[in-house]
Amino acid sequence: MRSGAAAFSVMLFPSVATDMARATSTAMVCKQRGPEMRFHLAAMALVTMFLAAPADAALKTGAAAPEFxxxxxxxxxxxxxxxxxxxxxxxxxxxxxxxxxxxxxxxxxxxxxxxxxxxxxxxxxxxxxxxxxxxxxxxxxxxxxxxxxxxxxxxxxxxxxxxxxxxxxxxxxxxxxxxxxxxxxxxxxxxxxxxxxxxxxxxxxxxxxxxxxxxx
Structure with a gap:
């Protein structure tokens, strides 16, 4: 549950991604980390990767914009x-x-x-x-x-x-x-x-x- 909430927070607050990536990089150079810490670091890395590759929109230049x-x-x-x-x-x-x-x-x-x-x-x-x-x-x-x-x-x-x-x-x-x-x-x-x-x-x-x- 916490991992999901963290991922969504970063999607709404994209500036957090940079800090998360920096923290992940720093922490991974340390030799002694427990399995729980490694899990959270991996989760943060995945979130950062997701943010770096946003989904493409279907409506491209020249497309008709739907009326609404x-x-x-x-x-x-x-x-x-x-x-x-x-x-x-x-x-x-x-x-x-x-x-x-x-x-x-x-x-x-x-x-x-x-x-x-x-x-x-x-x-x-x-x-x-x-x-x-x-x-x-x-x-x-x-x-x-x-x-x-x-x-x-x-x-x-x-x-x-x-x-x-x-x-x-x-x-x-x-x-x-x-x-x-x-x-x-x-x-x-x-x-x-x-x-x-x-x-x-x-x-x-x-x-x-x-x-x-x-x-x-």
């Missing part, structure tokens, strides 16, 4: 989000994350909130998606998203499944995957990484590239 509507929250205020309606205004950054108020997901929300002016300057909108209930997201959208962008509830996991964004081995959670969807409904970027860092940079870069192409 979902209950969402912006600054604690609920509304019905429609991908089709959002695409009428410009490209949409749709990012999936495991769970509100966990370390990595909170960091990612902060990073997107800080970059919202840049996305808006490119005519793009952002929406986060998780399996959290809407009551939780009302709080998350206010405190961690800072009222800058909405987060939607996918409690039945149907949208996660449509976007192949279900976390391997923990299907009740979303994997950390970001998509950029052009106004024509086509995926122009897919970025899969358990590390919260990089998702804003990759999606913003794709949006800028798309806008530059429209100007030419």
């Amino acid at each position: 509507s979902a209950r969402a929250s912006l600054g604690g205020k609920e509304f019905d989000f429609s991908l089709a309606d959002a695409l009428k205004k410009g490209p949409v950054v749709l990012y999936f994350y495991p769970a509100a108020f966990t370390r990595g997901c909170t960091l990612e929300a902060h990073l997107f909130a800080e970059a919202m002016d840049e996305f808006a300057a490119q005519g793009a909108s952002v929406i986060g998606m998780s399996g959290d209930d809407i009551e939780t997201l009302n709080r998350f959208s206010t405190s961690e998203c800072r009222g800058k962008f909405p987060v939607a509830s996918d409690a039945d996991r149907k949208i996660m499944q449509a976007y192949d964004a279900v976390m391997p081995h923990r299907p009740e959670y979303a994997n950390r995957i970001s998509y950029v969807i052009a106004p024509d409904g086509r995926v122009i970027l897919e970025h899969t990484s358990p590390d919260a860092h990089g998702h804003v940079e990759k999606t913003l870069e794709a949006v800028k590239k798309w806008k530059s192409g429209q100007a030419n």
